[in-house]
Amino acid sequence: MQATTHTAAHHGAHEAHHHEPSFLQKYVFSTDHKVIGIQYGLTSLGFLLFGFLLMLCMRWQIAHPGETIPVVGKLLGSILRNMDGSLMMPDGKMTYDVYNIFGAMHGTIMVFLAIVPLAFGAFGNYVTPLMIGAPDMAFPRLNMASYHVFLLGGIVMFASFFIPGSAAQSGWTSYSPLATTVTTHGQAYWLVGMVLLITSSLLGAVNFIATIIQLRAPGMTWMRLPFFVWAQFVTGFLLLLAFPPLEAAGIMQLMDNVFGTSFFLPTGLAVGGRIADASGGGSPLLWQHLFWFLAHPEVYVLILPGMGIVAEVIANNTRKSLWGYKSLVFSALAIGFISFIVWAHHMYLTGMGTKISAFFQTTTMIISIPSVIILTCLFISLWGGSIRFTTPMLFALAFLPMFGIGGLTGLPLGFAASDIHLHDTYYVIAHFHYVVAPGTIFALFAGIYYWFPKMTGRMMSEFWGKVHFIGSFIFMNVVFQPMFAQGMAGMIRRMADGGLNYSKISHPDAIGGLDKIYIDLHTVILWGAVGLAISQIPFIVNLFVSIKKGKKVTSDNPWEATTLDWQTPTPPPHGNFTKEPVAHRNPYDYSLPGAAKDFTPQNQP
Amino acid sequence: MDIPYTSKPRPDTGIYNAKVGIWLFLASEVMLFGALFSAYILLRVGAPEGTWVHGMLNIPIGTFNTFVLITSSVTVVLGWAALQLGNFQKYKFYQAITILCALGFMGIKSFEYADKFKHYEVWLKNPVTVMHGDKEVQTNRVLGHIEYDGKHPYFWNTRTLREKGIEGFKFEADPYHYTLSPKELAHAKSVSKGKPHVVLDIKTADVERLSAFVPSHSTYFAVYFTLTALHGLHVLGGALVIFYIWGPGAKMWKSDPLRYTNRVEVSGLFWHFVDLVWIFLFPIIYLL
Amino acid sequence: MSNHSHSHADAHSHAPEEVAKHVKTYLFVFGALLVATVVTVALNYLHFDSKVLTIGIALLVAAVKASLVACYFMHLISEKKMIYVIMAFTTFFFIGLMALTVISYLDVPPETATR
Numbered sequence A: 001m002q003a004t005t006h007t008a009a010h011h012g013a014h015e016a017h018h019h020e021p022s023f024l025q026k027y028v029f030s031t032d033h034k035v036i037g038i039q040y041g042l043t044s045l046g047f048l049l050f051g052f053l054l055m056l057c058m059r060w061q062i063a064h065p066g067e068t069i070p071v072v073g074k075l076l077g078s079i080l081r082n083m084d085g086s087l088m089m090p091d092g093k094m095t096y097d098v099y100n101i102f103g104a105m106h107g108t109i110m111v112f113l114a115i116v117p118l119a120f121g122a123f124g125n126y127v128t129p130l131m132i133g134a135p136d137m138a139f140p141r142l143n144m145a146s147y148h149v150f151l152l153g154g155i156v157m158f159a160s161f162f163i164p165g166s167a168a169q170s171g172w173t174s175y176s177p178l179a180t181t182v183t184t185h186g187q188a189y190w191l192v193g194m195v196l197l198i199t200s201s202l203l204g205a206v207n208f209i210a211t212i213i214q215l216r217a218p219g220m221t222w223m224r225l226p227f228f229v230w231a232q233f234v235t236g237f238l239l240l241l242a243f244p245p246l247e248a249a250g251i252m253q254l255m256d257n258v259f260g261t262s263f264f265l266p267t268g269l270a271v272g273g274r275i276a277d278a279s280g281g282g283s284p285l286l287w288q289h290l291f292w293f294l295a296h297p298e299v300y301v302l303i304l305p306g307m308g309i310v311a312e313v314i315a316n317n318t319r320k321s322l323w324g325y326k327s328l329v330f331s332a333l334a335i336g337f338i339s340f341i342v343w344a345h346h347m348y349l350t351g352m353g354t355k356i357s358a359f360f361q362t363t364t365m366i367i368s369i370p371s372v373i374i375l376t377c378l379f380i381s382l383w384g385g386s387i388r389f390t391t392p393m394l395f396a397l398a399f400l401p402m403f404g405i406g407g408l409t410g411l412p413l414g415f416a417a418s419d420i421h422l423h424d425t426y427y428v429i430a431h432f433h434y435v436v437a438p439g440t441i442f443a444l445f446a447g448i449y450y451w452f453p454k455m456t457g458r459m460m461s462e463f464w465g466k467v468h469f470i471g472s473f474i475f476m477n478v479v480f481q482p483m484f485a486q487g488m489a490g491m492i493r494r495m496a497d498g499g500l501n502y503s504k505i506s507h508p509d510a511i512g513g514l515d516k517i518y519i520d521l522h523t524v525i526l527w528g529a530v531g532l533a534i535s536q537i538p539f540i541v542n543l544f545v546s547i548k549k550g551k552k553v554t555s556d557n558p559w560e561a562t563t564l565d566w567q568t569p570t571p572p573p574h575g576n577f578t579k580e581p582v583a584h585r586n587p588y589d590y591s592l593p594g595a596a597k598d599f600t601p602q603n604q605p
Numbered sequence B: 001m002d003i004p005y006t007s008k009p010r011p012d013t014g015i016y017n018a019k020v021g022i023w024l025f026l027a028s029e030v031m032l033f034g035a036l037f038s039a040y041i042l043l044r045v046g047a048p049e050g051t052w053v054h055g056m057l058n059i060p061i062g063t064f065n066t067f068v069l070i071t072s073s074v075t076v077v078l079g080w081a082a083l084q085l086g087n088f089q090k091y092k093f094y095q096a097i098t099i100l101c102a103l104g105f106m107g108i109k110s111f112e113y114a115d116k117f118k119h120y121e122v123w124l125k126n127p128v129t130v131m132h133g134d135k136e137v138q139t140n141r142v143l144g145h146i147e148y149d150g151k152h153p154y155f156w157n158t159r160t161l162r163e164k165g166i167e168g169f170k171f172e173a174d175p176y177h178y179t180l181s182p183k184e185l186a187h188a189k190s191v192s193k194g195k196p197h198v199v200l201d202i203k204t205a206d207v208e209r210l211s212a213f214v215p216s217h218s219t220y221f222a223v224y225f226t227l228t229a230l231h232g233l234h235v236l237g238g239a240l241v242i243f244y245i246w247g248p249g250a251k252m253w254k255s256d257p258l259r260y261t262n263r264v265e266v267s268g269l270f271w272h273f274v275d276l277v278w279i280f281l282f283p284i285i286y287l288l
Numbered sequence C: 001m002s003n004h005s006h007s008h009a010d011a012h013s014h015a016p017e018e019v020a021k022h023v024k025t026y027l028f029v030f031g032a033l034l035v036a037t038v039v040t041v042a043l044n045y046l047h048f049d050s051k052v053l054t055i056g057i058a059l060l061v062a063a064v065k066a067s068l069v070a071c072y073f074m075h076l077i078s079e080k081k082m083i084y085v086i087m088a089f090t091t092f093f094f095i096g097l098m099a100l101t102v103i104s105y106l107d108v109p110p111e112t113a114t115r
Helices: A003-013 A023-028 A033-063 A073-079 A096-132 A140-162 A186-214 A227-259 A284-318 A325-341 A354-382 A391-408 A416-422 A426-456 A462-488 A516-549 B017-046 B059-084 B088-117 B158-163 B182-191 B219-246 B248-255 B257-287 C016-044 C051-073 C081-106
Strands: B120-132 B135-147 B168-173 B199-203 B207-212
Touching (some): A033 A096, A033 A140, A033 A426, A033 A516, A096 A186, A096 A227, A096 A426, A186 A227, A186 B017, A227 A284, A227 A325, A227 B017, A227 B219, A227 C081, A284 A325, A284 A354, A284 A391, A284 A426, A284 C081, A325 A354, A325 C081, A354 A416, A354 C081, A391 A426, A391 A462, A426 A462, A462 A516, B017 B219, B017 B257, B059 B088, B059 B257, B059 C016, B059 C051, B088 B257, B120 B168, B120 B199, B135 B199, B158 B207, B219 B248, B219 B257, B257 C051, C016 C051
Antiparallel strands (some): B120 B135, B120 B207, B168 B199
């Protein structure tokens, strides 16, 4: 794949060096941040696709409860087995247990195996050292270790589908006591997988933060860093300090599962009609606190790198500097800091008192301010720009209103009073998917189209990129927009029959039953999901075909960008820069009055 | 281009890369152990009055282990100081003591664990008479050691009795119980020193629940084992790294003494953190 | 290598007198730690009536010991600002985790209290 371009550059830069590294050393056990970045990228994209397919099966079940899943139903039916060896869904019809398994794993895979590794592991690894003018990450071997531990964690998670009883089925949130008392072993696999993934993230975070602090090139002061680097820096701190409590909680839940402890099992717990054989004395709320202590900063881990990518693409495609650089930086720092003290807004309905509820409500409202500031700065950055509607720019532009919708719809959830009605409904699903799906994923698509030429020396097809964009944009909204209405009507999350049992269809006289329209919307959503799936095909084909057949770039800087990552050979050789670059100016010196071109690279004196 | 500041410090931060890295890692470890301590606090605060297990750990042994770890902490930093003066042999000597202390700590911990695994609590359906100190009491819950077939078994629980078909066993009862207040417990222990223990004949049919002092016994032991085991893993990991640098990795002293000294410093920082955790662990779990 | 005239316990203070001074500090701290450990265990046998006092004193002694290890063995007292900043944020978040979790547990609507 990159063999041709990579080897050529590799030979060029290392003629004087020792022996040529083997295939294993170059592509499997590489310590080069660019190779590791691509490893993360391809692995995470694979998991993104897998998580997407899980969702398609679930949406089918929701829209057509009890009907055989087309195309893959029989296949799933022959793979998934119960603890006693019998098939879980022999006739290809999704059972409620399988629905729960798919639901739990869809969330887990999307968050921990797809988005974070892609946004932080892939883009962070590949671009950050280039942007700050460093030869590699501060700890290259640690970097390699972090990828392999991530891969191992992913394998454990993937393998858990195939064990008797199949994978975890207690939601990606794995609340105890449910997660502990389910008799299958999927949860234990989930916990082991999570410990591995958390370890990988911790190692990565240490590397990123140390690299950004220590390896900035001469002249690259903190306030000359591209916003992308600031975003990755804050993300690193979130991962570093927020993940360990979940690791601790995961260890405790593993103890509960395997050694029969009662960290999260309350006294007098009854399972299956009998008092559980456990010491009791534990607290289910303890799990929730520790889980959400991570999971809230985690959502900022999901969005910040995306914001960083969008900022770079917007600056580059408006041919002007970002508006409000300082505001952007301080907002990112503020988001990072405040994100640690808002977590219990996921727990408003757990019986917390009014004082502590008010505290979390206040911090939650406060954190919306820096988020809005960032979005506003990005919007204002468009004003007066010379906008180039390239594919990366289309995705970056779409990110803005999509993230806007996602963010604004979070406000009623942040207020305890309105959250009473909306908690655990489809409204929540719509809210967070808007932020991550047409939010972060669009930013990541923008990043892929943007940095592809630097990695491969070829452009992706603009035409198919635009097809990918239009399809994705339309169908993302078709899928998620109706969910707001469904949620406000009271449709609860995680119902394997799509809420049919709670609807006026099944129980015409029930008070508060869901109206037929909300059930019918499931069909619309299903078609949206199918449309979304089809729209990804040009992307997947484009990505792989362009590696060999894409239009060759005519310069090392086809987008005419100012940042240091574009002032390197294509692709950058081992060590990135032949001699140490020096940053002489701000990162977005586009359209300087009197300059020869409409951009002035950061290393130009 | 080589990666800068691997040995020489970066001028504006004044630190070399690995030191930044290890402090960042230690920050994450603070959060890890912090979360476990938070769990301990929450579980203890939430436990009904008088139900929290206490006084069941051997304080003299725990104190000795604390001395062992503190000693290893000072030898680690003395070893690094010796390296700074260029005295490689002295460093080897001090670091060897560090590694021995680490092994000693783990050995003593293993002994403590084994001791717990054969110390039992039995919940009986009908009360029996035992001594608490010098007082006779009627109670359903008795602590002590099982004697069966001339042996003191490990890891028995309620299910074991059923599975092994055991009809009855001898139970050497402790003259105290953790439901006593700390003052009463200390008094009971001291007053019954040297006196023989009451031996009960317990029938399986009379047993409501049997459990050794294992993680599943109570949330106290769950926390105790989880915290000390995780700490122990860190002791082991740290000792392995220090050993590697001391032994197989010592070649670097010849080729790059500054980088070697930095490695010793960085691994030493980790070691001190492990000691730090124990400094909090010991009073919280053993004494409070 | 440059000469350091200030007493900085970084990897480059190789002046023998400085190192000897540091070694004296290490041994003094070692002694203090041993004494503090004995104090910790001795205080345990005093059995205060107030739970708050018991916990408070135990944690206070532990904090003193921890500070000695951190400041002198880990050289935190002469470390660079960067490290302080990292540890300060960590401490803040650690306290936040502990405090907010426990407060959430204790602050419940009056009619729902089970304790």
